[in-house]
Amino acid sequence: MRKLPPLNALKSFEVAARHLSFTKAAEELFVTQAAVSHQVKALEDFLELKLFIRRNRSLLLTEEGQEYYLELRDIFEQLAQATDKLRLVSERGALTVSVPPSFAILWFVPRLSSFREEHPDMDIRIKAVDEISGSLTDDVDVAIYYGDGRWPGVKAYQLHEEYLWPVCSPLLLDKANIQEPIDLFKQTLLHDETRNAWKDWFQLVGLPQYKGDNGPVFSHSSLALQAAVHGQGIALANNVLVKSEIDSGHLVRIFPQALQRNKAFYLVCRDNQAEIGKIATFRQWLLGLVQKEEQEFNQ
Amino acid sequence: MRKLPPLNALKSFEVAARHLSFTKAAEELFVTQAAVSHQVKALEDFLELKLFIRRNRSLLLTEEGQEYYLELRDIFEQLAQATDKLRLVSERGALTVSVPPSFAILWFVPRLSSFREEHPDMDIRIKAVDEISGSLTDDVDVAIYYGDGRWPGVKAYQLHEEYLWPVCSPLLLDKANIQEPIDLFKQTLLHDETRNAWKDWFQLVGLPQYKGDNGPVFSHSSLALQAAVHGQGIALANNVLVKSEIDSGHLVRIFPQALQRNKAFYLVCRDNQAEIGKIATFRQWLLGLVQKEEQEFNQ
């Protein structure tokens, strides 16, 4: 039927053309430079034309090579996308979600059983990651990001309205005689890595002179909350993350003032994958759950 | 970088999906059924899902397989096109032209030297073919078709206005005393395989009762003209094909009546290749030449 060029040679060519170097291409392909040289030569022999101009220290594409490369790049891109998509259209098999650790522990994992009930065929693989940037990598299908909702190349769906509340354990509240914000000056403040949060809160309640920088700093807000549960001080907690500890009575909210931060947790996926099978299923479940919980809260 | 599926396995899959049969796919790929089976299995293993549902006498695609197949088909189509194009963008290397034999001998080949002069880097490979249908095959880039200009999937450019003229050698005309069309009744008529041409011509000149079916039949009009040159009878000749023999005086036109047939020679190429390098170059030369010759004729 069709007489297609040697496909594996095309792959070598595409990579070599992208790097304009056989040596670098070989690294990317985990083969030797000689292998790339062979493959490119085989392709050139098949096509009966030169794709590269070999200068001694530099490699450049011929006109034909340049044109072919651009088309091949698109073709391989399409192939990669079609293949990605394939993995995601079926309801069976796993979906990998990257989640910030605190959100995972305090909110996401406790709610996962509801997903398993609704979608027993679909497994969720959770990957806790600290760095947002670049966490939507090859092996990750969707992610939870914390931020302002503006990230390039992705679709982001906000989950909750979020605030920061001062919280502490009921025991501490009993014995410490905390009536007004100014009473916190004598207390240990617990910090996570969101900088200046306490300072901003004191500003909010009309105490701008206090920096609120005493007390231990935890790498993750879940650790700060854990410390608060154990009566080690007052934490400034995200309403979403702290919800279950408040519901269970392990922590109490000690003032009505809530600090708004223009940041929230977002469900994030690649722009062009938003509507495909598993990803849409997962999004519907997650956004539905958030909505349901907010309705219950407002009743 | 990207983790692409095994490319050769994709090819086997695409063919198998097209035929819905491993056996037929194997035939197309010139391998055994087992080879296709292995390749498809390897692909399914890589993707971790089934592409086919194997029933005992029938093979069908799973939903995922169907979706993947449709995308792959497009991708391979694009690849084939990009590769074809590549061969044709460069001015170097050959362009293969399929030409009906008579047109080749009488018109095309004699004019080829002008092309070589204008485009010394570009070789023309001529393939004389009798059958128009399907002559624009894999190995042929452009073709000359004879017909009404309507063929699906191709671009067709008409070359000349065409008519049929009665012609014979000057010697025969001398000795045979031919004054009016009715005098041809006593002459040997030479036929090529365009059926009913003489009959139609007699109808044109008001002699519908004569079928004009005596005389030898030649498989190609060039042979009929060759017979006419040797004084063996009167031929009904295409004005384009006979031009050089008339110019040289080997044949003379014996009546002014010209039979119109709504058919002509066309330059034909694949729809989507009309504007690429060599093909456009060749078309410009050919159409330009035709136009120049017609201008000279009209002066």
Next chain:
DNA sequence: TATTTATCATTACTTTAACTAATGTGACTT
């Protein structure tokens, strides 16, 4: 119901394609 047939799967083996290691080549660098 038994037999044949068509089609894909599987296994053990062979062939071919891809890759490697070592070395060569030519031009720029120092």
Next chain:
DNA sequence: AAGTCACATTAGTTAAAGTAATGATAAATA
């Protein structure tokens, strides 16, 4: 002039693809 960098080449190895033979299954046929 010696060193280095990057691709080419050659000969030999490894891995992928393919084959041949056989097995399994279910539909078609007798």
